[in-house]
Amino acid sequence: MNKLTHIPFITEQSNRLSFNEVFKNTIRKPLLNPATHVLLQVMAAQFTLRPSLNRYLKGVDGWINFIIGFKTLSGSVEQGISFNNGKVKVLTNIPRHAEVVLTFSNEDALVEMFRLPPNEALNLVLKNRIVLEGNLAYLQAFNFYVSLLMGDKHQKMLKKAQQDDELAREKDYGGGEASLCKEFKARPQYRMTCDSNMVKQDQGVNFLDDPYLPNYSLEDFPRLRGFLDDHLNHKAEVCAERAKWITRYYRENGFETDNDGNKPVPEIRQAQAYKYLMSNKRPIIRKNDLLAGTTSSYPITGSVVYPDAQGVMIWGELLSIDKRSLIPFDISQETIDSLHFDIFPFWAKRNFNEWMREQNDYPICQKINERWVAYFVWKSIGISHTIPDIPRLLEAGTLGIIDEINNRLKANDPVIDAGTNALKAMVLCLEGINSYAENLASLAEVQAEELAQQGTEVKRQKELGELAKICRKVPMQPPETLDEAFNALWITWVGLLNENADTGLSVGRLDQWLQPFFESDIKKLSSKKEKEAYIAHAIELAGCFFMRCTDHFPLGPDIANFLFGGASSTQALTLGGVTPDGEDAVNDMTYIFLKVTEMLSIRDVNVNARFNKAKNSNAYLDRLCEVNFITAGTPSMHNDDAVFASLKPHGYPQNHIRDWSATGCVEPTISGKHMGHTGSILMNLVAGMEMALNDGYHPLMKWHLGPKTGSVDSFDSFEAFFNAYMKQQTFLIDQSVELNNALAAIHAQYRPTPLLSALIDGSIKNAKDVTRGGALYNSSGVSNIGLADVTDSLLVVKKLVFDEKRFTFAELKQVLDNDFEDNTSLRALVQNKVPLFGSGDPEAVDMANRVAGAFHGYYNRCRNYRDGPYTAGFWSMSQHVAYGSLSGALPSGRKAGKAFTPGLTPQPSASKNFLDNICDVAKLNPEFMDNNIAFNVKLIPDSKDTREETVNTMSAYVKTYFDHGGMQMQFNVVTSETLRDAMAHPENYRNLLVRISGYNAYFVTLNKEIQIELIERTEYGL
């Protein structure tokens, strides 16, 4: 190895590295090791010798020390870089205690990593060409240091990449007609009226003359219009407020041990930090808002850092996160400094992933998770994928709940130590919320006073005066008016989002829970004019609530854009259905929320609608379809009967089942009583198949991780192959369950969640945090991705290899390994001669049911940490694209890297007749789908049809699908042309909403692969 003593690239003036120059001279492989050494030496020298860089090596708690190792699989390269007490050294081998090791599958991967802009280097990681192992927080720190050096260069690369992308888009997708954009924008201008006969069908609608509220448009609500414009025109800003306060608290009071050297009780520790945070959290009332409080310190949109979860993962992007092309976040210098020096070093070893790793000795199940392609376990990010007991909050207020807890503490049953602490922690958290509310009240008073002194904005003064009164009252006391109820809910929501990462915390059946307030308010009014004004006010309030829900966006590293494209926090709202007693639940608030959904057309709140065949009206169904048409993709629609059937086997009482709400994306939980963590695992069903085709070896991971089930020639029957597939996939299921359960233990041990516990039915009675199983109902939900692709592959293998013996399995495998390149006629055979799932063929439906049933049965038999079952869902977020891009060619004819179908939607090629798709999906057994499904349909509006005709057709599809037993359906009502135009001219389509698979996103914020998948979904004309 050449040891270069002279480092030619550093001059007094230059502080820019020239990697390209290094590689120009030393690209030959045998010299890659010394080249790497040189590069690292440059970096080491810079950081050791230059004070302006050296200062970054020390945080508030001291030097940020770690070692990163770089090696190739073959061993041709092995270098390390050590950051130790302000000195950076290059090591020629990687010590065992290195914090992170990057293993490059070959030399090219290493070279590419240095050459590519960071967003593309990410691809190397996803494709497993670089395997990362260790405490990735320190890798992020290293990336941050690199970005300090690379500074402008990376930005130039990013900028160029963006410009190239824009040109490519114009070339590939441009040339669309200007009228496309107009069609979409014109949709809200026409609004159906509800036929007076139809109005009578909704028993629960008592005050709206026309529940469709056709006379209102967004233009009638300038307040909401302003909020919406801000929302669409502003980037979210990284907010370190929460992180700063809790870090300060722990620094002063200790984390692992308190100031007396004792181990604190986790619930109490958590609660005390939380109360400190909420008491100090800056109260903000957004200008013109009717609701007080903001999730972060940025009233429009803030992105909260949860350093105890995955917050540290943006460490490496602190300097570039505002310039990245997908979902950039603004970030202030102050925040950058705070995160780098103060917060991230404190939490680098104190987050779910790290506790997991350390405690469990970095088990295989965790390593598989970090290879991206087999499954994704959500608990490293958060657990609050549930619906709090909002009715209880509205009924009792926080003080009422505190009373209940205190009574529980006094009660005469054996409440053990852990129970007492859990309860006390709940009280502390609720007190934190109360402080925050009081601070908001004071702020409102001050703001009102200021306006009064200026003598301006009389209306706003009055509103602020009202808000002050409201915040003095709620959420401590139970609310009595709709304004109070919304504020009670929102302030508590802010509280909940400051405890746990904003992933999937859902609002539940707000139409049910807020209707009494609406009714009580409006009944007090006598004149028609007053009632009209009040209805407008209620719409506006609901609109303010929706817009407040957009005030936070999950802080994701760039990889999240690939994995969870465009997903917001998916706060699911559930409308309609039946009451716990089984009566028609559709009411005035249902239609008010639908009106707000139609006017705002935003991605979060994630609106879901239940339809109960026996009790809900056609008027309601038609309105759901109209709103889908106007917004192009929301709400998602659920068949109550099918969901009931899926929940019944779990033994929930019928009145609880009837009270189900969609959680996160689409999954059902029993509102307010259920820790269901319904998105706990995102499982790739194709991974097991690739392993079954390769005797337990996964081609992308290049890892023989699965059991030995035989090579393809060894299968003498279809059943043999099916069993091999089951064995491989259940191996992956077992691993993911093991990881999820271990992480659950970590949550319980290190980071319980007392506030959420106080607001979930069961925890107070059981005197247990929900992480320990305090909730009345406990389960963990899985989303299984690729059902249609797997089913179709099994069908092809069965029919063509075993039944008709058209070719051997070995021949098929060879073709797959070459991605069908050298045998397109075999691919054509496979695509044309086998009836697929969605074609109407009964054998295909049976196969889908067989696969779904097998997995469902397996999951149900697994127990989670809280001793609940696992449930099986078949929706996919955007994983069908992510996993698809990482998976190889399949027997179904799918080529390598192609997206799977979304949710369990049949292949576009399965049938020309959409009705066959509908019928087949409806034939799936709901009992196998207790974590719901996503069935995506893309409809093309016909300009010749009237709105009424369009809605009639859409309703007919949904109704008949539900009649056949289908569980869930979601629309994208947009043409491929429009989507292509949006790819070329995103500026014209800022608010174009699409349904991915369970959630909504703005089309223009999605990565290209997801956009292409959406364009390529089969269209059905209306």
Place this chain on the structure above:
Amino acid sequence: MSSPPLILDIKGNALDDGPGIRSVVFFKGCLLDCDWCHNPESMSKKSEISFEAKNCLGVDSCNSLGHSLCEISCPEQAISIDNPLLIDRDKCTLCYECVETCPATAITQVGEIMSVDEVCQRVLKYKSFYDSSGGGVTLSGGEPTLHMEFVSELLKKLKSNGVHTLLQTCGLFPYDKFISLLYPWLDTIYFDLKLYDEDQHRRYCGASNETILNNFVQLHQLHLEGGAEVLARTPLVPEITDSESNLKAIAKFLKENNVSRTQLMTYNPIWQDKWDKLGYNSEALVDESLKTWMNQVQIEQCETIFRDAGLQLVK
């Protein structure tokens, strides 16, 4: 007893062939020979072979010992990959070996024999969709009335199952037979009126329109007396049907017969490659004027003629 009809296609989830969600049964064979026919594969009563070049994998991908699989399969040696239309139709005996062989379904059989029961089974599968949307089954083609007995049985079965029935017809059929075999089981009739002038009709459609016009008058009269709904439809074809004289004449004819509403079908030029698929040279067959879309101004001019005559235009 006439030979069983060949069914071209049964299209499901059809939204543009009548009210609601429908299935459309396309029959093969037509008495007319219109220059602009959008479904040339429906003109002949006999079975045919269609070759869709864009589905073909190419001889490099699909071959055995250097010859394409379809070439090898043909006992008459009628197939050559050097022939852009693939099959020498003069040599072809319609044995369909090539259809069986082609893995990419680039070669397909056009028209298959199905029994009334088989057709019923295919369309009744979707009855729940018809019910929920006010849809049903549409018979089209080609010309369904060429197969009176078959269609009669089919309609009876559909009606006994409570399905809404709609017939699309060019209007050239024996009236009495139509009334006794089809009419009692028809809910709606879409009746084409293409060209009013007898000579023009002969020239562009290949037959006289006298029977057609008579049939229309009588059926519409029955409708006014409470019978099946009849909707007159005129395809707008550039330089053939869209002339002012033709459209005015049709409008006058409709008014004279107390017709209040009609439908105009705007021209769609993308059917010509179907001739290529059937083995005919579309370049040679199809006139230049038929190769472009009508523009909005032209369409509105046509519509105005009917509106001025006091007729309501159905979309």
